[in-house]
Amino acid sequence: MIEEKIHEECGVFGVYSPTNYGVARDVYYGLYALQHRGQESCGIVVNDDGLFFSHKDLGQVSNVFDSEELNRLPDGNMAVGHVRYGTTGGNSRRNTQPIEVNHQKGKLALAHNGNISNAYDLRNELELGGAIFHTTSDTEIIAYILTRERLKTPSIEKAVLECMKYLEGAYSLVMMSATKLIAARDPHGYRPLCYGITDDGRYIIASETCALEAVGAKLVRDVRPGEVIVFSEDGTTSYTDYCNKENGQICIFEYIYFARPDSVIDGISVHSARVKAGEILAREHEVEADVVVGVPDSGLDAALGYSRYSGIPYGIGFIKNKYIGRTFISPTQDERNSQVKIKLNPISSTVKGKRVILVDDSIVRGTTSGRIVKLLRDAGAKEIHMRISSPPFTNPCYYGTDIDSKDKLIACHHSVEQIAKIIGADSLGYLPIESLGELVGHENYCNACFSGNYATKIPEVVNKNRFEKRLSERDE
Ligand code: SF4
Numbered sequence: 001m002i003e004e005k006i007h008e009e010c011g012v013f014g015v016y017s018p019t020n021y022g023v024a025r026d027v028y029y030g031l032y033a034l035q036h037r038g039q040e041s042c043g044i045v046v047n048d049d050g051l052f053f054s055h056k057d058l059g060q061v062s063n064v065f066d067s068e069e070l071n072r073l074p075d076g077n078m079a080v081g082h083v084r085y086g087t088t089g090g091n092s093r094r095n096t097q098p099i100e101v102n103h104q105k106g107k108l109a110l111a112h113n114g115n116i117s118n119a120y121d122l123r124n125e126l127e128l129g130g131a132i133f134h135t136t137s138d139t140e141i142i143a144y145i146l147t148r149e150r151l152k153t154p155s156i157e158k159a160v161l162e163c164m165k166y167l168e169g170a171y172s173l174v175m176m177s178a179t180k181l182i183a184a185r186d187p188h189g190y191r192p193l194c195y196g197i198t199d200d201g202r203y204i205i206a207s208e209t210c211a212l213e214a215v216g217a218k219l220v221r222d223v224r225p226g227e228v229i230v231f232s233e234d235g236t237t238s239y240t241d242y243c244n245k246e247n248g249q250i251c252i253f254e255y256i257y258f259a260r261p262d263s264v265i266d267g268i269s270v271h272s273a274r275v276k277a278g279e280i281l282a283r284e285h286e287v288e289a290d291v292v293v294g295v296p297d298s299g300l301d302a303a304l305g306y307s308r309y310s311g312i313p314y315g316i317g318f319i320k321n322k323y324i325g326r327t328f329i330s331p332t333q334d335e336r337n338s339q340v341k342i343k344l345n346p347i348s349s350t351v352k353g354k355r356v357i358l359v360d361d362s363i364v365r366g367t368t369s370g371r372i373v374k375l376l377r378d379a380g381a382k383e384i385h386m387r388i389s390s391p392p393f394t395n396p397c398y399y400g401t402d403i404d405s406k407d408k409l410i411a412c413h414h415s416v417e418q419i420a421k422i423i424g425a426d427s428l429g430y431l432p433i434e435s436l437g438e439l440v441g442h443e444n445y446c447n448a449c450f451s452g453n454y455a456t457k458i459p460e461v462v463n464k465n466r467f468e469k470r471l472s473e474r475d476e
Pocket of ligand 1: 190250251252253254397398399400401403439446448449450
């Protein structure tokens, strides 16, 4: 899918090396591998014998870090990094991560993926108690509670466990003190987090396994929902106080769209889950056709699955321009159609005169899907049958993505037949919601944006709006 897409908020990365090492380069390669999780800002903090050195800015990893910047960061034995797509709190420079805090008992750097669903209440309470916030991101709320708890506890890991008592919602965290690197995953496990080890003994924590592989690390295992793992010169210690307290709620949309297909989350290959989604679509929404094509990138695996199950040949339907970044802006509204053409060009020899099954991962507002269908029609497709490898979006997400307004979701106000007509497709079929479990082979996942069944208390909409409005006003 291009444009109009649902965005993941962040990717996190951390490294603990038993010896002094160029840890910043590890993080740089890791963040490159996680760039798909956030393109608006990024940062690295290096721990060199207890002293923290950092560089953060707006932009993608390749823009923010050139060799001069990387060389400026010293060797060290620990580092944390972050890529961010900002929704809550907006995308100002002050919201770049990792967040760094100097507190009474030392230093802390913190990188967060997810959204705290009770952030409004927590921030209110803290502010009424005298807290002053420098950013508008909910990550600073975690940092504040964590450092407050650190004053009352003998160690940073105990403070993390105390802090988790207050937090609701989604958080996969990588934290660094002067002497420890810490991974923590919320008790529902909404967002992925795993760790691995290199041949020379460097421990790597990352949002996805593809980032472990980018630095030559082998997956040890996923961080369990509710688990806190500490890496230090004393070895690796796991705290499971919050494990098995909640049903697992891994975000099912990680498998459908957010994560890279070469990643493995909680033991399930993302690529295999997407191929399975395509097979289910072929089973549930059969249609006579000549070719199956996927919308790059995340529709390709599901298109392959559709083709394999149905026996209809798979074809390359589009070429995506790899060199267009998020900063590409068309000068006028009227030029949006040509903007799609520049980003995505159909291969007419694949589709001309053919009945085409077009597979994509989701439809948000419907405008981009309409433009893609038109591209295929203009390229000569005789029929276009759109198949979507997720159920219809009908609800907001409070756990780290930007599905936040029902008004903008086409499936909230239109039937499947109406949507097919609006986007210009001859037929349309979504993945049935009851088939989502087949993608991952279990039923412990979050599907709230499709079902409206939230595993945590839903923040009151009025509060959420007030919170974001108040924060954005401050931001100005
Ligand atoms: Fe993922 Fe949807 Fe749940 Fe958000 S609401 S965590 S996008 S499945």
